[in-house]
Amino acid sequence: KRGFIRIETRAPSPEEALRDREKLSRQSFPLPTYDRHVLNEEQQKAYDAILELMRENRFAECLVHGITGSGKTELYLQLISETIASGGDALLLVPEISLTPQMTAHFRRRFGENVAVLHSRMSDGERNLQWNKIKNGAVSVAIGARSAIFAPFRRLRLIILDEEHEPSYYSEDAAPHYHAAEIAETIGRIRNAVVLYGSATPRVETYYRAVRHEIHCVRLTKRANRAALPEMILEDLREARETGTADYFSVFGEKLKHALGETYRAGKQAMLFVHRRGYAKQMLCRSCGSIMKCARCSVPMTYHEHGNRLICHYCGRTAPAPAVCPRCGSADFERHGTGTQKAVEELRKLFPDAAVLRMDTDTTSGKDGYEKILSSFAAGEAQFLVGTQMIAKGHDFPNVTLVGIISADSLINMPDYKAEERAFQLFSQMAGRAGRGSSAGKVIIQAYQTDDYAITAACRHDYAEFYANEITVRRNLHYPPFCAMCVLRFSGEEDRATYETASAACGKMRDAGVPDVEILGPARAEQPKLNNKYRWVITLKSKCRTSLTEFLAHWTEDGKMLKKIRGRANLSIRFDGR
Ligand SMILES: [Zn+2]
Numbered sequence: 001k002r003g004f005i006r007i008e009t010r011a012p013s014p015e016e017a018l019r020d021r022e023k024l025s026r027q028s029f030p031l032p033t034y035d036r037h038v039l040n041e042e043q044q045k046a047y048d049a050i051l052e053l054m055r056e057n058r059f060a061e062c063l064v065h066g067i068t069g070s071g072k073t074e075l076y077l078q079l080i081s082e083t084i085a086s087g088g089d090a091l092l093l094v095p096e097i098s099l100t101p102q103m104t105a106h107f108r109r110r111f112g113e114n115v116a117v118l119h120s121r122m123s124d125g126e127r128n129l130q131w132n133k134i135k136n137g138a139v140s141v142a143i144g145a146r147s148a149i150f151a152p153f154r155r156l157r158l159i160i161l162d163e164e165h166e167p168s169y170y171s172e173d174a175a176p177h178y179h180a181a182e183i184a185e186t187i188g189r190i191r192n193a194v195v196l197y198g199s200a201t202p203r204v205e206t207y208y209r210a211v212r213h214e215i216h217c218v219r220l221t222k223r224a225n226r227a228a229l230p231e232m233i234l235e236d237l238r239e240a241r242e243t244g245t246a247d248y249f250s251v252f253g254e255k256l257k258h259a260l261g262e263t264y265r266a267g268k269q270a271m272l273f274v275h276r277r278g279y280a281k282q283m284l285c286r287s288c289g290s291i292m293k294c295a296r297c298s299v300p301m302t303y304h305e306h307g308n309r310l311i312c313h314y315c316g317r318t319a320p321a322p323a324v325c326p327r328c329g330s331a332d333f334e335r336h337g338t339g340t341q342k343a344v345e346e347l348r349k350l351f352p353d354a355a356v357l358r359m360d361t362d363t364t365s366g367k368d369g370y371e372k373i374l375s376s377f378a379a380g381e382a383q384f385l386v387g388t389q390m391i392a393k394g395h396d397f398p399n400v401t402l403v404g405i406i407s408a409d410s411l412i413n414m415p416d417y418k419a420e421e422r423a424f425q426l427f428s429q430m431a432g433r434a435g436r437g438s439s440a441g442k443v444i445i446q447a448y449q450t451d452d453y454a455i456t457a458a459c460r461h462d463y464a465e466f467y468a469n470e471i472t473v474r475r476n477l478h479y480p481p482f483c484a485m486c487v488l489r490f491s492g493e494e495d496r497a498t499y500e501t502a503s504a505a506c507g508k509m510r511d512a513g514v515p516d517v518e519i520l521g522p523a524r525a526e527q528p529k530l531n532n533k534y535r536w537v538i539t540l541k542s543k544c545r546t547s548l549t550e551f552l553a554h555w556t557e558d559g560k561m562l563k564k565i566r567g568r569a570n571l572s573i574r575f576d577g578r
């Protein structure tokens with residue numbers, strides 16, 4: 001009979017979609033208990049200091065420098081409670097990848113319906129719903145990734161940037177390009193709000209401001225759960241290769257191989273970090289561990305097979321690849337980094353019965369891609385997880401007792417003045433992954449450059465030692481925070497046209513001849529070709545941001561310059577330093 005059965009399809013409403021996602025998340029992750037607990041002495045001191053700032057009803061910035069596991073989150077939660085109680089709104093920013101179901105559930109338990117969650121995987125409908133709740137004052141707390149900084153709160157009193165050192169706070173991938181910390185500072189100033197920067201390994205620039213008392217600082221130096229810090233073991237790859245204890249082309253040294261076996265037999269799990277950046281190969285001497293650097297900029301030069309040359313991505317200087325190491329005379333160079341795939345292959349050979357998961361941009365492209373991999377690992381479906389920086393943060397895996405860093409050199413050698421900083425941050429974060437449960441953790445760092453200060457300081461869990469070294473280097477080589485930098489990136493479909501555009505722009509700048517602005521380039525970008533576009537960069541350095549912006553304003557004044565660029569290349573500008 002017609003009309004008896006009606007087939008109906010309808011899309012779930014944003015609210016339903018949100019609820020479903022959270023339900024799914026709760027199923028796939030075991031929920032830890034996050035009940036409010038009494039602050040320890042250190043936390044209480046930090047809490048009191050920040051509360052005092054908030055009571056002044058003025059703009060203030062404060063670094064929350066706390067080691068992993070020192071209970072920063074509990075501190076945030078209680079400060080947020082206090083903010084709500086006094087009639088204010090609070091915003092907590094976390095890196096996208098840390099915005100886990102664990103964390104969301106955590107917040108819901110504490111604040112119930114009074115919290116909006118904002119992340120980039122939401123549909124427009126879901127986002128709109130949350131945005132309206134904030135605007136109407138229906139919620140007074142929001143937790144979200146980078147773009148949540150623009151949440152339209154009316155009585156914003158507290159802004160927290162957790163893991164403030166995370167590069168994802170800068171919107172590299174899409175316009176508008178901004179750093180969430182800079183926006184937070186501006187909003188804080190306008191709203192008379194308190195801005196907190198939380199990290200175990202703060203950006204050198206942030207720490208420098210704290211040291212100079214430009215911003216406040218509170219410290220958490222003890223692990224709240226009293227768990228011991230993991231044991232750090234350094235494996236010298238030079239030694240291993242010389243004594244023949246390691247297979248020459250093996251990914252794993254003897255110590256790591258042994259520890260992997262132990263972990264596997266004990267029924268525990270291991271995480272292996274690989275820094276894969278296929279496009280940036282450096283030349284590393286296998287005998288003495290030295291790396292070929294630009295004499296002018298002191299950053300590692302990139303090796304290009306084509307023409308067998310080295311290129312500096314700051315000043316554009318190129319040089320033929322040396323036949324022998326300038327320091328020790330050896331002709332034994334390493335020119336290739338290890339990729340995640342190679343590490344997985346070798347693990348499978350060593351442990352044919354083990355399950356191995358791989359996590360990198362190739363395996364996480366789908367919606368909720370990385371959540372699936374991580375929840376599978378959390379559920380114990382695999383013994384080994386191999387991945388890039390994605391695996392370094394945001395998740396507690398109580399059964400992980402071993403963390404391996406396959407090639408520490410590849411991090412240190414990135415052609416970027418911040419390479420040491422990023423390396424130290426990643427080593428520390430990876431160390432934080434080991435031994436979160438009841439058993440003690442172990443971290444093995446494999447490296448050629450074993451005397452590098454990012455490695456040695458990370459092995460001692462010593463941020464101050466790292467900072468002391470790094471700030472000296474920055475001062476000597478004149479990098480931020482001792483100057484302001486600006487990178488103009490030109491990208492276009494035709495290599496030659498893009499180069500010519502950049503070159504013309506550069507010539508125009510040099511003609512302007514402003515003495516306190518140093519102009520470097522044009523040079524090929526670190527990634528010379530991305531999304532089928534060729535990339536060239538010009539780097540500007542000056543004593544402060546203002547002199548750079550004034551210089552650029554002058555440069556673009558007559559409009560002819562920009563008109564010339566338009567149609568031939570895309571131009572994006574990134575500032576660094578204040
Ligand atoms: Zn050498």
Ligand SMILES: [Zn+2]
Nearest residue numbers: 294297312315
């Ligand atoms: Zn250079």
